[in-house]
Amino acid sequence: MALSSPSASERSSLLSSATEFDAIVVGSGIGGLVTATQLALKGASVLVLERYLIPGGSAGYFEREGYRFDVGASMIFGFGQQGTTNLLTRALQAVNVSLETIPDPVQIHYHLPDDLELKVHRNYENFLQELIACFPHEAVGIRRFYDECWRVFKCLNVMELLSLEEPRYLARVFFQHPFACLGLVKYLPQNAGDIARRYISDPVLLQFIDIECYCWSVVPADRTPMINAGMVFSDRHYGGINYPKGGVGQIAQKLVEGLEKCGGQIQYKARVTKILQKNGRAIGVELASGKSYYAKRIISNATRWDTFEKLIPPTQMPAAEHRWQRRYQKSPSFLSLHLGVKAEALPLRTECHHILLEDWERMEAAEGTIFVSIPTLLDPSLAPPGRHIIHTFTPSWIEAWQHLSPSEYKARKAAAAAHLMQRLERLFPNLAASVDYQEIGTPRTHRRFLGRDDGTYGPIPRRKLAGLLGMPFNRTAVSGLYCVGDSTFPGQGLNAVAFSGFACAHRVATDLGL
Ligand SMILES: NC(=O)c1ccc[n+]([C@@H]2O[C@H](COP(=O)([O-])OP(=O)(O)OC[C@H]3O[C@@H](n4cnc5c(N)ncnc54)[C@H](O)[C@@H]3O)[C@@H](O)[C@H]2O)c1
Ligand SMILES: CC(C)=CCC/C(C)=C/C=C/C(C)=C/C=C/C(C)=C/C=C/C=C(C)/C=C/C=C(C)/C=C/C=C(\C)CCC=C(C)C
Known part of the structure; x- marks a missing residue:
């Protein structure tokens, strides 16, 4: 009788904690997945552990009533066809998977104070x-x-x-x-x-x-x-x-497909609670379930704050991390409003991405600058027929959302959403009347679902620093432990964390002698 090959979930339950992997990657954000796929390609045995149900982290998605919403970024760089900086295209091609992308003719339509309106066209000269x-x-x-x-x-x-x-x-x-x-x-x-x-x-x-x-x-x-x-x-x-057809979540899904083709493994609902050390060296991880896994190298795709204050006891924080924290702080998180709207809400020739600011003094303030993304203008399949997605987000600090009773939290969310909608009417005059579905995310939501300390978007300099010189690379002061993602060089952005993934896999593979 022919035996069928085990499914992904069967494979994960077959994983033996006695196995020693070449590398364990904590987290399946784009940084973690690029590292994992590159290492698997080089012949390393790789296990990715993801706390959530699907891969992607900030580049994930969720589905509600026929809409597929992107969790975070939807303005995607790195999908070009030429040169060497098209790192998302390269990461997918490397593991023999591909993704159809849809070109966006305008990067951003700015709506700025004193009626300054302008578009960043794809064509440099037009811009x-x-x-x-x-x-x-x-x-x-x-x-x-x-x-x-x-x-x-x-x-x-x-x-x-x-x-x-x-x-x-x-x-x-x-x-x-x-x-x-x-x-x-x-x-x-x-x-x-x-x-x-x-x-x-x-x-x-x-x-x-x-x-x-x-x-x-x-x-x-x-x-x-x-x-x-x-x-x-x-x-x-x-x-x-360029927007990935089927939504931003497709990038991570495809990378996982490539990872598994190369023999790598991923386990979901696997929250790492501790990086295990022996004689000062990282040797494995412990999950919330109590299970442990061991590897020659451990790579954390969690933020540096989560890695060095939660996965490793804060009392053991290396001096280099203290120095880094004196130079960089957590950026604010976001207040996100995911709307499903009737198509008539959008004026003719609306662009996909907008920035809205009414007062220059408030650019950096909480809920000052508004970011808008309408991915259904590029890929209508993300919403039911005759509907669009308007994803609006604005910087917001976790402090404004803490110490509230459930009813206060709910009321504050509703008030913040109503205020955002009112400001959005400058772009979409009939917005309120056209809403078909609405979901509000706060910094607490980002913290909970993305596992990012305070829901932060990533590190920002506390003061003016010398360009990128202060950003750490992938190795850390703990032997055997590496970091990847937006708290390593060169910082935020899917293409940036893809670079960090290529660099991390290169360094780890060299250290493993692959
Ligand atoms: N609005 C936006 O455009 C927006 C918002 C946020 C982030 N981003 C971008 O997303 C990118 C972030 O990518 P990244 O790779 O650095 O990280 P990420 O935060 O996207 O991914 C980290 C992954 O690790 C998982 N994880 C964290 N702690 C874990 C643990 N203890 N155990 C198991 N899994 C754990 C998370 O669930 C997540 O899937 C950045 O480029 C950032 O700029 C964009
Ligand atoms: C909606 C709306 C409207 C909007 C918005 C959205 C968002 C938020 C978005 C975002 C995005 C982003 C963030 C993006 C970003 C990107 C980036 C930043 C990227 C970057 C990248 C970078 C890189 C890659 C870099 C690299 C560097 C290098 C490599 C360097 C090198 C150097 C050298 C080589 C030197 C050498 C020397 C000798 C040899 C002597």
């Missing part, structure tokens, strides 16, 4: 012309600033992107691309604001550059590393913003 039309006296400065961003991008986009902690790789890329490497060395300690001020003096235009940075880095240009600005401000015109 520059639109911006120059708003600030004609700064035509030269605008071009010089954004052209300098391209110089950063061009340095990155010629080289293989792997671990900067691997001296032989560094020597190789330096030999292959000496000018690009020297270019990056020059930009690594710089921030976008300093370069913008070299070319631009109009204070409103400088505020525009601030919000151009803020809407993905959650800090103004002065504190945004130039390397990251170079990536974002150029890749949106090079590879472009």
Whole structure:
């Protein structure tokens, strides 16, 4: 009689805790999954442990009444077809899976104070012309600033992107691309604001550059590393913003498919509560169920705060982590409003992504800047016929949502949602009357479902730092323990954490002698 191969859930229950894996990855965010797939490809035995029911973390999804909502990001970089910085395309291709993507013709439609309205077109020249039309006296400065961003991008986009902690790789890329490497060395300690001020003096235009940075880095240009600005401000015109058909959740689903094809394993509902150590070395993990697994290397895709304050006792926090926490703090979380609306709510020619701000003074304030994403304009299959998804989110700190009784919490959610809807009417005049489904997420929701301390979006500099120089790479002060994801170099963003995954797998594979 032929035996059928075990299903994923059967396989996970067959996992023996006596097995020693080459690597255990705690968490299946995009950072964790890129590490796991790359390691499995290199022949490592890999186990991914995910506390939730599905993979993806912040890049996950949830379904309600015929709508498929993205949990977080829906403006996706890294899906281009050329160059070396298209790391999501590369991560999927590496494990022989692919994903159809839909090009977005406009990255962001900005609705800013004093009726400043403008669109960042996929075509670079069209974007520059639109911006120059708003600030004609700064035509030269605008071009010089954004052209300098391209110089950063061009340095990155010629080289293989792997671990900067691997001296032989560094020597190789330096030999292959000496000018690009020297270019990056020059930009690594710089921030976008300093370069913008070299070319631009109009204070409103400088505020525009601030919000151009803020809407993905959650800090103004002065504190945004130039390397990251170079990536974002150029890749949106090079590879472009592309939406994965079927929703952002597909990226993680496909990576898991690739992982399993390469012999790697993933277990869901597997919350790691402790990183096990022996003689100061990480040797395994313990789950909430009490089960333990062992590996030669442990990789945490949880945030650094969760890794070094919860999975390892805070009393054992290495000095390097204390130093990092003095330089970086948790960014705010988000208040998210997931709406299903009737199609007539959207005016003709509405774009997919919007930023709305009424007062420059409130750009960084809680519930100041509003982010809007309407993915159904690119992929209508995410909603029932005649309906759209409007995902609106705005920065919010956990403190505003703590110490409330259940009824106070519910009332505060309803009031915050009503206020957001009222502000959104500048974009969608009949919004309130068109709502078909509504779900509100708070920083508490993000903390609970994503397992991120205080629901944070990621680390932000406490003060102005020297570009990316202060961001840690993948190795940690605990032997055998690595970190991957947005609290490692180069920070937030799916393409950024994909880079961190490639780099982490490279470093771990080298350490394992693979
Ligand atoms: N609105 C947005 O656009 C938005 C919002 C939030 C995050 N993001 C982006 O999402 C990306 C985050 O990616 P990432 O890879 O760093 O992390 P992630 O937070 O997406 O994934 C971490 C994963 O680890 C799991 N996990 C955490 N602790 C665990 C534990 N103890 N045991 C088992 N599993 C555990 C989580 O459930 C999650 O699936 C960043 O790029 C960020 O910028 C975007
Ligand atoms: C040899 C010698 C001597 C030297 C060498 C040097 C070198 C080599 C260096 C290197 C470096 C590197 C590699 C670097 C890298 C970097 C990278 C990759 C980066 C990346 C980045 C990216 C990013 C930042 C991205 C981001 C994004 C994001 C965050 C997004 C977000 C979004 C959102 C939030 C949404 C919004 C909106 C609406 C809705 C409207």
